[in-house]
Amino acid sequence: MSVQDLARSLVSAGSIKLPGDEGGGIYILSVRDGDLVEKYWVGDAVENENIIASGVRNDTSASYLPSFEQMPRLVIFIDQDNSVRCYAYDEDMEEWEETPLGNKWNITTSSKSKLSAIIGPEGEMVVSYQDETDRLSVIISTGEDGWTSFGPLDGDPIVGTPQCLEIINDKLHLFYVNKGSGIGYLVFNSSTGSWKANVLENTKFSTAIDNFSVAEDLETGSLQSYFLTDGSLWSVSGDKEKTFLGERQNSLDLAIYVAMGNDKQQDFIDFDLENYQVPIQYWHSTQRRDETYVTERFGIDLSTPARRWENWVVKLTFEKLGSEKHGSGFYVNVPNASYDIILTAGHNLVDKPEHYCSNIKIVQDPFEKKDIDVQPEMIRVCRRYFEDPDELNEIYDYGAILLKRSPSKRHRGFGFHLMLGLAPQLGEGAAYTEDEGKDILRDHMVYVCGYAPEDLPPDKSPRRSEGRCIGTLLHQLRYDANTKPGMSGGPVWVGFRGVETIVAIHNVWRDIFKWLNVGWHGKSLHCCNPSTYSMHLHLPQKNITTPNEGRVRVGKPGKVETLFDVVPVAARPTVKDSNAGYGFLLRPVGLNVKDTWPASVTSPWVRWDPKKNKVSRSNRFNAQCEVKLPGLIIKPEKPFEIQTQEGDGWKQVQMEMRFLDEGDLELLEEDPQSFEDTSEISFGSITKNKNKNKLFQFK
Structure with missing residues (x-):
């Protein structure tokens, strides 16, 4: 146990490190306002918070x-x-x-x-x-x-x-x-x-x-x-x-x-105190403009089991235009999916336009401990590459193998986070640029893994090379690391927030979520308040005259103008679906639920800011766009909570309508399309008792 975990343990009401917990974290108990609170610490971050008892x-x-x-x-x-x-x-x-x-x-x-x-x-x-x-x-x-x-x-x-x-x-x-x-x-x-x-x-x-x-x-x-x-x-x-x-x-x-x-x-002894510069993340809020500055932590925690990533990398063999070829792939933990997914390069799966390679095989799958023959119905490839598998389309050179397994037998694999793969941006609403100074991955260590043709699992483990990230482009990641033939299609990953996290560009994830049919699309977010009036989150589309701030829209039921797509944005390796992070995308007006997002349309994210009690649009994904929806994952038919992180704790989103008087409400009785918008969105502590103003449902 580290000194930090020991300190947390002795300061707390109670603690435990569970045997077999691959997350390597420690559960810490404390009492807050009469509630017994459980926090799951991994390194210096609180990954989860629950209320045990009141x-x-x-x-x-x-x-x-x-x-x-x-x-x-x-x-x-x-x-x-x-x-x-x-x-x-x-x-x-x-x-x-x-x-x-x-x-x-x-x-x-x-x-x-x-x-x-x-x-x-x-x-x-x-x-x-x-x-x-x-x-x-x-x-x-x-x-x-x-x-x-x-x-x-x-x-x-x-x-x-x-x-x-x-x-x-x-x-x-x-x-x-x-x-x-x-x-x-x-x-x-x-x-x-x-x-x-x-x-x-x-x-x-x-x-x-x-x-x-x-x-x-x-x-x-x-x-x-x-x-x-x-x-x-x-x-x-x-x-x-x-x-x-x-x-x-x-x-x-x-x-x-x-x-x-x-x-x-x-x-x-040799520390230069006089010239030492305190890193910006430790400045007081009065010293920097961004009051909600969040620094991202790179590296692997000592509590993370060493070399467990080897169980997530697979060797592929296949016939391409009559010749046997070798490649690699890797498992990724995509939450709330009905399949395990192995990501790989599209050229490991396609040999010519709209034609899959022959005799594709997973060699000694690390989960099933045997060879797995890959059938065409198990394969997904980016449409652009499937139609034209040319080097000029290398930015679309990705695909997947889907393996049907029950939720209790998932082989989850590497973690992922949408923060990794964001191309740097210059100025508010600007197009992506080569501005290296704003690149979250630049100069960080990346690892590239895979099997060489002569390597045969399980006798041989996957190889790993490492190097520095040079930069993130709109469609590609540039890095300096040596690879060998056969490693193509293997994972490129970093240590992020203490664990092994895959790096991929946003467009890749959008296809993956579509292949796996995960997420909720074209949904409005309604509060389960006990009154006879409907309450839902209204967030206007970008408009010069409309403020960028969410409102509680009240009506009977009232006009619904805000729809969301809710998709996974983060998952740690091996963890359960309920601990994954999700993000809300503001859906364009008029876009049918079954339609895909046009390539020309920017996807505004919903940003949840508990410090300012504010919900707003964000043209760029950041840490405040990530929330947890544990109840929705466990019991999808029941109302759920929305949890967002603040410091070393978690808050719950809540909506109210106390600012509306009887006159406002009488007007709503006359027209089902009429509505009143109120600013009563706030963030409260997680509690054991289920407050209706903190429970939501999609419609």
Whole structure:
């Protein structure tokens, strides 16, 4: 675990890194306005936010229990009535629901009690807490429905002590802060049902211990402890001296710690403080014009499993004009699709106008572990290239292989993000230019992968070369990296936001989404408000006299003039559909739902700005155009929420009509086409209770 993840863990109400989580992130719990909030951190970014429960005590700790045998993932915490509660995660519905365990336990804690929970050495569930007299107590499951209570236990804990249940040498240990002596702990003897008290040496601090963790060092067998005290982070190995790891740099940020150990100080000896220039992304908003500046993070996180990308690259063989040829392709995680998709070069699939190559084969597919014969109905190629497969049409030289698989057996592959592939633009509404200074990819490391003709999977892994991106053009990406014959059609990717992310030009994605039939097209966005009046998002087309700002249009039902196409814009490798990012495109007036966008028409995106409580058009895709629609993906027939990111948290879009008086509403009764527009679009915190003003549906 990194120092940042350790810091987040100790500052939080609870945390867990789930086994087998290919995202490499950490789930962090906190309490906000009585709600228990779950955030999924990957590196320095919050990828997802959920509300687990309401009515939670503000200073509670919370313990995760990973899924075990037939038991789902659990979170245990203390509510505002000082009762211990338990919630379970439904993997299918992707929601947290309360379990009957809290009522079965019927535990009332002290008003300052924290708790801890763990799966014991024999698979039993264990929960510790302080009872109403502030003494330590424990409950342990004894079977399908049985529970045994222990307490009050020996020891002299401080009121509200942090607690840490751990398994050390196959025995259950309960660690706590003891009055006057640092960390005390109790060891459970399962044969006698007794608890033996001990003290952990060298764990007393001059300042109060806010939180701590203890674990067994599997290499040395000693105890490794970490402490958060007065904003400082410390470690203790066994009974050795304390080591200072860092301190909180900003009281408003729960996880910004600066390493200050002696081995780090050497880095600053030659540091030129006088001439150092602070990067623009760290300037105060008064120092720069763009108050919503967002810097993009390139590179692969250390938590991302190494070389997993090898399982997403495939080798292709095919016959082209009578000769056997070799090529490469790659899986991409396109959300909400009925097929797995392998992208490749069009010339790996087409040998002459409107004619596919013969005997196309995926050699030892990394998912099915066998050769897959590619039939014509599985192939898609850019129409322009299919009709004229000439070198002059190389910008259209792309295609795909679709593999029908059930949602539970998807092989998702590389991530993607529409931010990558944006050609630089000069000036508002200007055409694309060669302005290299505005190119997000320029000078960043890109990787090119594929199989040479002599490479045969699975004995040989795909090759990888690397180089710098030279620039992004309107239809092409220029980079400096060596490739070998046979690698054509393989992925070009970068480390983006910590993970392996494919690079492709926007027009390519538009074809891919059409081939897979993903997204929603020609839809108006309606709020599920409880009144008898209809409320939908009205965003005018670009017009000199019309302000660029969305409005809530109210009517019975009122004139609908704004339609959207909603398509995927981002997905991390391997993640579920509900965690993908989506974007709203403002559909041109008069364009039939079944019609494709004319090449000459610019696609305005919808930009969601929670800082300004504003929805507007954007001629260019940016980070504020990306939203999440988790409810729509899980239960498409139900109303859904629209979530947009703000800093290290997420907000929900909401609409209201409180500004309209009775006179305004009476006028709407007379004509079904009449309407009133109000500016009541805002962004609120994500909550457990479903507010109708925060729920939407497409029509």
